Amino acid sequence: MSRPANMPPLEDVGPALSPFEFWPQGIFYAPMVAWWLLLAIRYGDPRYPFIANPGFPLGGFVGESKAAVLARFGPRARAATAPFVLLPAAPLSDRRDALARALAESRLRLPIVIKPDVGCRGAGVRRITTQDRIASVLALYPEEVPLLAQNWVSAPGEAGLFYARHPDERHGRLLSMTLKYFPRVTGDGRRSLRALIQTDRRARRLLHLYAPRLGERLDEVVPAGEEVVLTHIGAHAKGAIFRDGRPYLTEALGRRIDAIARDIDGFFVGRFDVRFHDFAALRRGEDLVVIEVNGAGGEATHIWDSRYTLARAWRDLARQYRLLFEIGRAQHRRGVPLPPAGEILRAWRREARLVSRYPWPD
Incomplete structure:
Protein backbone atom coordinates (compact mmCIF):
# COMPACT_ATOMS: atom_id res chain seq x y z
CA MET A 1 0.00 0.00 0.00
CA PRO A 83 -19.10 0.06 -7.78
CA PHE A 84 -21.05 -2.34 -5.58
CA VAL A 85 -23.40 -5.33 -5.74
CA LEU A 86 -25.87 -6.49 -3.08
CA LEU A 87 -25.69 -10.15 -2.09
CA PRO A 88 -29.09 -10.91 -0.51
CA ALA A 89 -29.59 -13.11 2.50
CA ALA A 90 -29.27 -16.59 1.01
CA PRO A 91 -27.39 -19.89 1.32
CA LEU A 92 -23.65 -19.72 0.75
CA SER A 93 -23.84 -21.38 -2.68
CA ASP A 94 -26.34 -18.79 -3.95
CA ARG A 95 -24.25 -15.85 -2.73
CA ARG A 96 -21.08 -17.37 -4.16
CA ASP A 97 -22.77 -17.77 -7.56
CA ALA A 98 -24.16 -14.21 -7.46
CA LEU A 99 -20.72 -12.80 -6.73
CA ALA A 100 -19.14 -14.95 -9.46
CA ARG A 101 -21.68 -13.57 -11.96
CA ALA A 102 -20.94 -9.99 -10.94
CA LEU A 103 -17.24 -10.60 -11.52
CA ALA A 104 -17.81 -12.39 -14.83
CA GLU A 105 -20.03 -9.56 -16.07
CA SER A 106 -17.41 -6.98 -15.03
CA ARG A 107 -19.77 -5.26 -12.62
CA LEU A 108 -17.03 -5.87 -10.05
CA ARG A 109 -13.36 -6.70 -10.29
CA LEU A 110 -10.93 -8.19 -7.81
CA PRO A 111 -9.89 -7.22 -5.24
CA ILE A 112 -13.22 -6.53 -3.61
CA VAL A 113 -14.38 -5.79 -0.09
CA ILE A 114 -17.29 -7.53 1.63
CA LYS A 115 -19.35 -5.51 4.12
CA PRO A 116 -22.34 -6.65 6.16
CA ASP A 117 -25.40 -4.68 5.07
CA VAL A 118 -25.94 -3.57 8.68
CA GLY A 119 -23.05 -2.48 10.86
CA CYS A 120 -20.66 0.33 11.73
CA ARG A 121 -17.07 1.04 12.82
CA GLY A 122 -15.64 -1.40 10.29
CA ALA A 123 -17.47 -4.38 11.81
CA GLY A 124 -17.11 -7.53 9.71
CA VAL A 125 -15.33 -5.91 6.75
CA ARG A 126 -13.23 -8.41 4.77
CA ARG A 127 -11.21 -8.25 1.56
CA ILE A 128 -11.21 -10.86 -1.19
CA THR A 129 -8.15 -10.70 -3.41
CA THR A 130 -8.41 -13.97 -5.38
CA GLN A 131 -11.17 -16.17 -6.78
CA ASP A 132 -10.27 -19.09 -4.52
CA ARG A 133 -10.99 -16.97 -1.43
CA ILE A 134 -14.60 -16.19 -2.33
CA ALA A 135 -16.29 -19.20 -0.72
CA SER A 136 -14.17 -19.17 2.44
CA VAL A 137 -14.81 -15.47 3.10
CA LEU A 138 -18.55 -15.59 2.37
CA ALA A 139 -18.86 -18.59 4.69
CA LEU A 140 -17.82 -16.38 7.62
CA TYR A 141 -21.11 -14.45 7.58
CA PRO A 142 -24.54 -15.51 8.87
CA GLU A 143 -26.75 -16.47 5.92
CA GLU A 144 -29.60 -14.23 7.11
CA VAL A 145 -27.43 -11.11 6.77
CA PRO A 146 -27.35 -9.42 3.35
CA LEU A 147 -23.86 -8.47 2.23
CA LEU A 148 -22.48 -5.66 0.13
CA ALA A 149 -19.67 -6.51 -2.29
CA GLN A 150 -17.77 -3.43 -3.44
CA ASN A 151 -14.68 -2.81 -5.53
CA TRP A 152 -11.67 -2.31 -3.29
CA VAL A 153 -10.41 1.22 -3.92
CA SER A 154 -6.63 1.02 -4.05
CA PRO A 183 -0.07 2.27 10.57
CA ARG A 184 2.84 0.33 9.11
CA VAL A 185 6.23 -0.97 10.09
CA THR A 186 9.35 -1.50 7.95
CA GLY A 187 11.35 -4.71 8.12
CA ASP A 188 15.08 -4.83 8.87
CA GLY A 189 15.72 -8.47 7.92
CA ARG A 190 16.40 -9.40 11.55
CA ARG A 191 13.33 -8.84 13.68
CA SER A 192 9.90 -10.45 13.56
CA LEU A 193 6.78 -8.47 12.74
CA ARG A 194 5.76 -8.70 16.39
CA ALA A 195 9.09 -7.23 17.50
CA LEU A 196 8.79 -4.40 14.97
CA ILE A 197 5.32 -3.55 16.23
CA GLN A 198 6.70 -3.36 19.76
CA THR A 199 8.97 -0.49 18.63
CA ASP A 200 5.97 1.70 17.72
CA ARG A 201 4.55 3.47 20.76
CA ARG A 202 0.96 3.34 19.49
CA ALA A 203 0.92 0.05 17.58
CA ARG A 204 2.35 -1.95 20.47
CA ARG A 205 -0.64 -0.96 22.60
CA LEU A 206 -3.05 -2.07 19.87
CA LEU A 207 -1.47 -5.40 19.03
CA HIS A 208 -4.69 -7.14 20.07
CA LEU A 209 -6.46 -5.33 17.20
CA TYR A 210 -3.88 -6.27 14.58
CA ALA A 211 -3.13 -9.84 15.69
CA PRO A 212 -6.32 -11.51 14.35
CA ARG A 213 -5.55 -10.20 10.87
CA LEU A 214 -1.79 -10.78 10.88
CA GLY A 215 -1.95 -14.24 12.44
CA GLU A 216 1.18 -16.35 11.92
CA ARG A 217 2.95 -13.46 10.20
CA LEU A 218 3.55 -11.91 13.61
CA ASP A 219 6.41 -14.31 14.30
CA GLU A 220 7.96 -14.16 10.83
CA VAL A 221 11.04 -12.03 10.11
CA VAL A 222 10.16 -9.12 7.82
CA PRO A 223 12.66 -8.67 4.96
CA ALA A 224 14.73 -5.50 5.04
CA GLY A 225 12.90 -2.56 3.51
CA GLU A 226 9.53 -4.31 3.26
CA GLU A 227 6.59 -2.34 4.64
CA VAL A 228 3.77 -4.16 6.41
CA VAL A 229 0.48 -2.30 6.76
CA LEU A 230 -1.13 -3.29 10.06
Whole structure:
Protein backbone atom coordinates (compact mmCIF):
# COMPACT_ATOMS: atom_id res chain seq x y z
CA MET A 1 0.00 0.00 0.00
CA SER A 2 1.64 3.22 -1.17
CA ARG A 3 1.27 6.62 0.48
CA PRO A 4 -1.00 9.39 -0.82
CA ALA A 5 0.72 12.31 -2.51
CA ASN A 6 0.85 15.64 -0.66
CA MET A 7 -0.70 14.19 2.51
CA PRO A 8 0.24 16.12 5.65
CA PRO A 9 2.93 14.12 7.46
CA LEU A 10 1.84 12.08 10.45
CA GLU A 11 3.65 13.85 13.26
CA ASP A 12 4.56 11.62 16.18
CA VAL A 13 3.65 14.19 18.80
CA GLY A 14 1.23 14.15 21.69
CA PRO A 15 -0.16 11.03 23.32
CA ALA A 16 -0.01 7.77 21.38
CA LEU A 17 -3.60 7.09 22.41
CA SER A 18 -6.10 9.54 23.79
CA PRO A 19 -7.17 8.74 27.36
CA PHE A 20 -10.72 7.99 26.16
CA GLU A 21 -10.15 6.56 22.68
CA PHE A 22 -10.88 2.98 23.72
CA TRP A 23 -13.20 3.53 26.64
CA PRO A 24 -16.31 1.32 26.71
CA GLN A 25 -19.00 3.07 24.69
CA GLY A 26 -21.36 3.08 27.66
CA ILE A 27 -18.90 5.22 29.62
CA PHE A 28 -17.82 7.59 26.86
CA TYR A 29 -21.36 8.33 25.67
CA ALA A 30 -23.00 8.53 29.11
CA PRO A 31 -22.90 12.37 29.22
CA MET A 32 -24.34 12.42 25.70
CA VAL A 33 -27.35 10.45 26.92
CA ALA A 34 -28.02 13.18 29.48
CA TRP A 35 -27.50 15.83 26.79
CA TRP A 36 -29.91 13.98 24.49
CA LEU A 37 -32.58 14.08 27.19
CA LEU A 38 -32.05 17.82 27.66
CA LEU A 39 -32.36 18.35 23.91
CA ALA A 40 -35.53 16.24 23.88
CA ILE A 41 -37.03 18.59 26.47
CA ARG A 42 -35.87 21.69 24.60
CA TYR A 43 -37.05 20.53 21.16
CA GLY A 44 -40.11 18.61 22.31
CA ASP A 45 -39.33 15.02 21.31
CA PRO A 46 -36.34 12.64 21.64
CA ARG A 47 -36.91 11.08 18.21
CA TYR A 48 -36.07 14.01 15.96
CA PRO A 49 -32.56 12.77 15.03
CA PHE A 50 -34.13 9.61 13.59
CA ILE A 51 -35.83 11.63 10.84
CA ALA A 52 -32.94 14.00 10.07
CA ASN A 53 -32.46 12.03 6.83
CA PRO A 54 -35.97 11.07 5.66
CA GLY A 55 -34.57 8.95 2.85
CA PHE A 56 -32.66 6.64 5.21
CA PRO A 57 -34.19 4.07 7.57
CA LEU A 58 -34.33 5.77 11.00
CA GLY A 59 -32.34 8.64 9.51
CA GLY A 60 -29.28 6.43 9.27
CA PHE A 61 -28.78 6.70 13.02
CA VAL A 62 -28.95 3.00 13.84
CA GLY A 63 -29.49 -0.29 12.04
CA GLU A 64 -29.69 1.20 8.57
CA SER A 65 -29.18 -0.95 5.50
CA LYS A 66 -26.19 0.11 3.40
CA ALA A 67 -28.01 -1.15 0.31
CA ALA A 68 -31.10 0.93 1.16
CA VAL A 69 -28.89 3.99 1.50
CA LEU A 70 -27.09 3.36 -1.79
CA ALA A 71 -30.44 2.87 -3.53
CA ARG A 72 -31.15 6.58 -2.88
CA PHE A 73 -28.13 7.67 -4.92
CA GLY A 74 -28.78 9.58 -8.12
CA PRO A 75 -26.49 9.36 -11.19
CA ARG A 76 -23.98 11.95 -9.95
CA ALA A 77 -23.63 10.35 -6.52
CA ARG A 78 -23.41 6.85 -8.00
CA ALA A 79 -20.71 7.93 -10.47
CA ALA A 80 -18.61 9.17 -7.54
CA THR A 81 -19.02 5.91 -5.60
CA ALA A 82 -17.04 2.69 -5.87
CA PRO A 83 -19.10 0.06 -7.78
CA PHE A 84 -21.05 -2.34 -5.58
CA VAL A 85 -23.40 -5.33 -5.74
CA LEU A 86 -25.87 -6.49 -3.08
CA LEU A 87 -25.69 -10.15 -2.09
CA PRO A 88 -29.09 -10.91 -0.51
CA ALA A 89 -29.59 -13.11 2.50
CA ALA A 90 -29.27 -16.59 1.01
CA PRO A 91 -27.39 -19.89 1.32
CA LEU A 92 -23.65 -19.72 0.75
CA SER A 93 -23.84 -21.38 -2.68
CA ASP A 94 -26.34 -18.79 -3.95
CA ARG A 95 -24.25 -15.85 -2.73
CA ARG A 96 -21.08 -17.37 -4.16
CA ASP A 97 -22.77 -17.77 -7.56
CA ALA A 98 -24.16 -14.21 -7.46
CA LEU A 99 -20.72 -12.80 -6.73
CA ALA A 100 -19.14 -14.95 -9.46
CA ARG A 101 -21.68 -13.57 -11.96
CA ALA A 102 -20.94 -9.99 -10.94
CA LEU A 103 -17.24 -10.60 -11.52
CA ALA A 104 -17.81 -12.39 -14.83
CA GLU A 105 -20.03 -9.56 -16.07
CA SER A 106 -17.41 -6.98 -15.03
CA ARG A 107 -19.77 -5.26 -12.62
CA LEU A 108 -17.03 -5.87 -10.05
CA ARG A 109 -13.36 -6.70 -10.29
CA LEU A 110 -10.93 -8.19 -7.81
CA PRO A 111 -9.89 -7.22 -5.24
CA ILE A 112 -13.22 -6.53 -3.61
CA VAL A 113 -14.38 -5.79 -0.09
CA ILE A 114 -17.29 -7.53 1.63
CA LYS A 115 -19.35 -5.51 4.12
CA PRO A 116 -22.34 -6.65 6.16
CA ASP A 117 -25.40 -4.68 5.07
CA VAL A 118 -25.94 -3.57 8.68
CA GLY A 119 -23.05 -2.48 10.86
CA CYS A 120 -20.66 0.33 11.73
CA ARG A 121 -17.07 1.04 12.82
CA GLY A 122 -15.64 -1.40 10.29
CA ALA A 123 -17.47 -4.38 11.81
CA GLY A 124 -17.11 -7.53 9.71
CA VAL A 125 -15.33 -5.91 6.75
CA ARG A 126 -13.23 -8.41 4.77
CA ARG A 127 -11.21 -8.25 1.56
CA ILE A 128 -11.21 -10.86 -1.19
CA THR A 129 -8.15 -10.70 -3.41
CA THR A 130 -8.41 -13.97 -5.38
CA GLN A 131 -11.17 -16.17 -6.78
CA ASP A 132 -10.27 -19.09 -4.52
CA ARG A 133 -10.99 -16.97 -1.43
CA ILE A 134 -14.60 -16.19 -2.33
CA ALA A 135 -16.29 -19.20 -0.72
CA SER A 136 -14.17 -19.17 2.44
CA VAL A 137 -14.81 -15.47 3.10
CA LEU A 138 -18.55 -15.59 2.37
CA ALA A 139 -18.86 -18.59 4.69
CA LEU A 140 -17.82 -16.38 7.62
CA TYR A 141 -21.11 -14.45 7.58
CA PRO A 142 -24.54 -15.51 8.87
CA GLU A 143 -26.75 -16.47 5.92
CA GLU A 144 -29.60 -14.23 7.11
CA VAL A 145 -27.43 -11.11 6.77
CA PRO A 146 -27.35 -9.42 3.35
CA LEU A 147 -23.86 -8.47 2.23
CA LEU A 148 -22.48 -5.66 0.13
CA ALA A 149 -19.67 -6.51 -2.29
CA GLN A 150 -17.77 -3.43 -3.44
CA ASN A 151 -14.68 -2.81 -5.53
CA TRP A 152 -11.67 -2.31 -3.29
CA VAL A 153 -10.41 1.22 -3.92
CA SER A 154 -6.63 1.02 -4.05
CA ALA A 155 -6.15 4.76 -3.58
CA PRO A 156 -3.93 5.00 -0.48
CA GLY A 157 -5.50 8.06 1.16
CA GLU A 158 -8.72 8.08 3.16
CA ALA A 159 -10.70 10.86 4.80
CA GLY A 160 -13.98 11.23 6.66
CA LEU A 161 -16.00 14.30 5.65
CA PHE A 162 -18.91 15.37 7.86
CA TYR A 163 -21.61 17.26 5.95
CA ALA A 164 -24.86 18.99 6.90
CA ARG A 165 -27.64 20.87 5.12
CA HIS A 166 -30.68 22.39 6.80
CA PRO A 167 -33.91 21.50 4.95
CA ASP A 168 -34.63 25.20 4.43
CA GLU A 169 -31.27 25.75 2.74
CA ARG A 170 -30.37 24.98 -0.85
CA HIS A 171 -26.74 24.13 -0.16
CA GLY A 172 -24.97 22.36 2.67
CA ARG A 173 -21.45 22.61 4.04
CA LEU A 174 -18.60 20.51 5.33
CA LEU A 175 -18.18 20.78 9.09
CA SER A 176 -15.36 18.32 9.65
CA MET A 177 -12.53 16.48 7.93
CA THR A 178 -10.69 13.54 9.46
CA LEU A 179 -7.44 12.36 7.90
CA LYS A 180 -6.89 8.63 8.28
CA TYR A 181 -3.45 7.05 8.45
CA PHE A 182 -2.82 3.33 8.16
CA PRO A 183 -0.07 2.27 10.57
CA ARG A 184 2.84 0.33 9.11
CA VAL A 185 6.23 -0.97 10.09
CA THR A 186 9.35 -1.50 7.95
CA GLY A 187 11.35 -4.71 8.12
CA ASP A 188 15.08 -4.83 8.87
CA GLY A 189 15.72 -8.47 7.92
CA ARG A 190 16.40 -9.40 11.55
CA ARG A 191 13.33 -8.84 13.68
CA SER A 192 9.90 -10.45 13.56
CA LEU A 193 6.78 -8.47 12.74
CA ARG A 194 5.76 -8.70 16.39
CA ALA A 195 9.09 -7.23 17.50
CA LEU A 196 8.79 -4.40 14.97
CA ILE A 197 5.32 -3.55 16.23
CA GLN A 198 6.70 -3.36 19.76
CA THR A 199 8.97 -0.49 18.63
CA ASP A 200 5.97 1.70 17.72
CA ARG A 201 4.55 3.47 20.76
CA ARG A 202 0.96 3.34 19.49
CA ALA A 203 0.92 0.05 17.58
CA ARG A 204 2.35 -1.95 20.47
CA ARG A 205 -0.64 -0.96 22.60
CA LEU A 206 -3.05 -2.07 19.87
CA LEU A 207 -1.47 -5.40 19.03
CA HIS A 208 -4.69 -7.14 20.07
CA LEU A 209 -6.46 -5.33 17.20
CA TYR A 210 -3.88 -6.27 14.58
CA ALA A 211 -3.13 -9.84 15.69
CA PRO A 212 -6.32 -11.51 14.35
CA ARG A 213 -5.55 -10.20 10.87
CA LEU A 214 -1.79 -10.78 10.88
CA GLY A 215 -1.95 -14.24 12.44
CA GLU A 216 1.18 -16.35 11.92
CA ARG A 217 2.95 -13.46 10.20
CA LEU A 218 3.55 -11.91 13.61
CA ASP A 219 6.41 -14.31 14.30
CA GLU A 220 7.96 -14.16 10.83
CA VAL A 221 11.04 -12.03 10.11
CA VAL A 222 10.16 -9.12 7.82
CA PRO A 223 12.66 -8.67 4.96
CA ALA A 224 14.73 -5.50 5.04
CA GLY A 225 12.90 -2.56 3.51
CA GLU A 226 9.53 -4.31 3.26
CA GLU A 227 6.59 -2.34 4.64
CA VAL A 228 3.77 -4.16 6.41
CA VAL A 229 0.48 -2.30 6.76
CA LEU A 230 -1.13 -3.29 10.06
CA THR A 231 -4.71 -2.51 9.06
CA HIS A 232 -6.47 -1.57 5.83
CA ILE A 233 -9.70 -0.55 7.57
CA GLY A 234 -10.20 3.19 8.08
CA ALA A 235 -11.71 2.88 11.55
CA HIS A 236 -9.92 4.03 14.69
CA ALA A 237 -11.57 1.18 16.57
CA LYS A 238 -9.69 -1.18 14.24
CA GLY A 239 -6.33 0.54 14.76
CA ALA A 240 -6.21 3.28 12.11
CA ILE A 241 -4.79 6.66 13.17
CA PHE A 242 -7.10 9.68 12.96
CA ARG A 243 -6.04 13.31 12.72
CA ASP A 244 -8.18 16.45 12.79
CA GLY A 245 -8.13 17.75 9.22
CA ARG A 246 -10.48 20.71 9.57
CA PRO A 247 -7.75 23.27 8.82
CA TYR A 248 -7.45 21.69 5.35
CA LEU A 249 -11.10 22.12 4.34
CA THR A 250 -11.67 24.18 1.19
CA GLU A 251 -14.63 25.72 -0.57
CA ALA A 252 -13.91 23.61 -3.66
CA LEU A 253 -14.11 20.37 -1.71
CA GLY A 254 -17.25 21.59 0.04
CA ARG A 255 -18.91 22.32 -3.31
CA ARG A 256 -18.03 18.86 -4.65
CA ILE A 257 -19.41 17.04 -1.62
CA ASP A 258 -22.51 19.26 -1.59
CA ALA A 259 -23.21 18.36 -5.23
CA ILE A 260 -22.94 14.65 -4.41
CA ALA A 261 -25.01 14.98 -1.23
CA ARG A 262 -27.85 16.81 -2.98
CA ASP A 263 -28.04 13.91 -5.45
CA ILE A 264 -28.83 11.48 -2.61
CA ASP A 265 -32.59 11.46 -2.10
CA GLY A 266 -33.58 12.34 1.45
CA PHE A 267 -30.03 12.96 2.73
CA PHE A 268 -29.19 16.04 4.81
CA VAL A 269 -26.57 15.16 7.40
CA GLY A 270 -23.88 12.52 7.81
CA ARG A 271 -20.35 11.48 6.93
CA PHE A 272 -18.76 10.59 3.63
CA ASP A 273 -15.81 8.22 3.75
CA VAL A 274 -13.68 8.82 0.66
CA ARG A 275 -10.46 7.50 -0.84
CA PHE A 276 -7.96 9.53 -2.85
CA HIS A 277 -4.49 9.40 -4.43
CA ASP A 278 -3.47 13.04 -4.05
CA PHE A 279 -4.44 15.15 -1.06
CA ALA A 280 -3.91 18.40 -2.98
CA ALA A 281 -6.33 17.19 -5.65
CA LEU A 282 -8.84 16.18 -2.99
CA ARG A 283 -8.76 19.71 -1.59
CA ARG A 284 -9.59 20.95 -5.10
CA GLY A 285 -12.65 18.69 -5.08
CA GLU A 286 -11.03 16.22 -7.46
CA ASP A 287 -9.64 12.68 -7.20
CA LEU A 288 -12.09 11.24 -4.71
CA VAL A 289 -14.06 8.00 -4.61
CA VAL A 290 -16.87 7.59 -2.09
CA ILE A 291 -16.64 4.22 -0.33
CA GLU A 292 -19.44 4.76 2.18
CA VAL A 293 -22.04 7.26 3.31
CA ASN A 294 -23.15 7.25 6.94
CA GLY A 295 -26.34 8.98 7.98
CA ALA A 296 -27.25 10.64 11.26
CA GLY A 297 -25.20 8.11 13.22
CA GLY A 298 -22.00 9.02 11.39
CA GLU A 299 -19.82 11.04 13.73
CA ALA A 300 -17.48 13.88 12.90
CA THR A 301 -14.56 11.57 13.61
CA HIS A 302 -11.91 14.24 14.18
CA ILE A 303 -12.77 13.78 17.87
CA TRP A 304 -10.74 10.54 17.79
CA ASP A 305 -7.49 12.39 17.13
CA SER A 306 -5.32 11.25 20.05
CA ARG A 307 -4.36 14.89 20.72
CA TYR A 308 -8.00 15.83 21.29
CA THR A 309 -9.17 16.37 24.86
CA LEU A 310 -12.21 14.71 26.36
CA ALA A 311 -13.89 18.05 27.01
CA ARG A 312 -13.52 19.11 23.36
CA ALA A 313 -14.77 15.73 22.12
CA TRP A 314 -17.89 15.96 24.25
CA ARG A 315 -18.41 19.58 23.20
CA ASP A 316 -18.24 18.69 19.50
CA LEU A 317 -20.55 15.70 19.92
CA ALA A 318 -23.02 17.89 21.82
CA ARG A 319 -23.04 20.35 18.91
CA GLN A 320 -23.57 17.52 16.45
CA TYR A 321 -26.52 16.12 18.40
CA ARG A 322 -28.08 19.57 18.64
CA LEU A 323 -27.73 19.88 14.87
CA LEU A 324 -29.50 16.54 14.42
CA PHE A 325 -32.38 17.74 16.59
CA GLU A 326 -32.62 21.00 14.62
CA ILE A 327 -32.69 19.24 11.26
CA GLY A 328 -35.07 16.54 12.50
CA ARG A 329 -37.53 19.08 13.91
CA ALA A 330 -37.46 20.97 10.61
CA GLN A 331 -38.20 17.73 8.76
CA HIS A 332 -41.12 16.98 11.08
CA ARG A 333 -42.56 20.44 10.43
CA ARG A 334 -42.42 19.55 6.75
CA GLY A 335 -44.55 16.48 7.38
CA VAL A 336 -42.02 13.71 8.03
CA PRO A 337 -43.54 11.36 10.64
CA LEU A 338 -41.65 10.32 13.75
CA PRO A 339 -40.87 6.59 14.09
CA PRO A 340 -42.36 4.55 16.94
CA ALA A 341 -40.01 4.11 19.88
CA GLY A 342 -40.35 0.34 19.56
CA GLU A 343 -39.00 0.44 16.01
CA ILE A 344 -35.90 2.30 17.18
CA LEU A 345 -35.32 -0.14 20.04
CA ARG A 346 -35.72 -3.17 17.76
CA ALA A 347 -33.22 -1.74 15.27
CA TRP A 348 -30.66 -1.19 18.05
CA ARG A 349 -31.08 -4.72 19.35
CA ARG A 350 -30.91 -6.25 15.89
CA GLU A 351 -27.72 -4.40 14.99
CA ALA A 352 -26.05 -5.41 18.26
CA ARG A 353 -27.06 -9.04 17.74
CA LEU A 354 -25.80 -9.14 14.16
CA VAL A 355 -22.51 -7.37 14.82
CA SER A 356 -21.68 -9.89 17.54
CA ARG A 357 -21.76 -12.62 14.88
CA TYR A 358 -19.59 -10.94 12.24
CA PRO A 359 -16.04 -12.12 11.52
CA TRP A 360 -13.06 -10.06 12.65
CA PRO A 361 -12.24 -7.49 9.95
CA ASP A 362 -9.01 -7.69 8.01
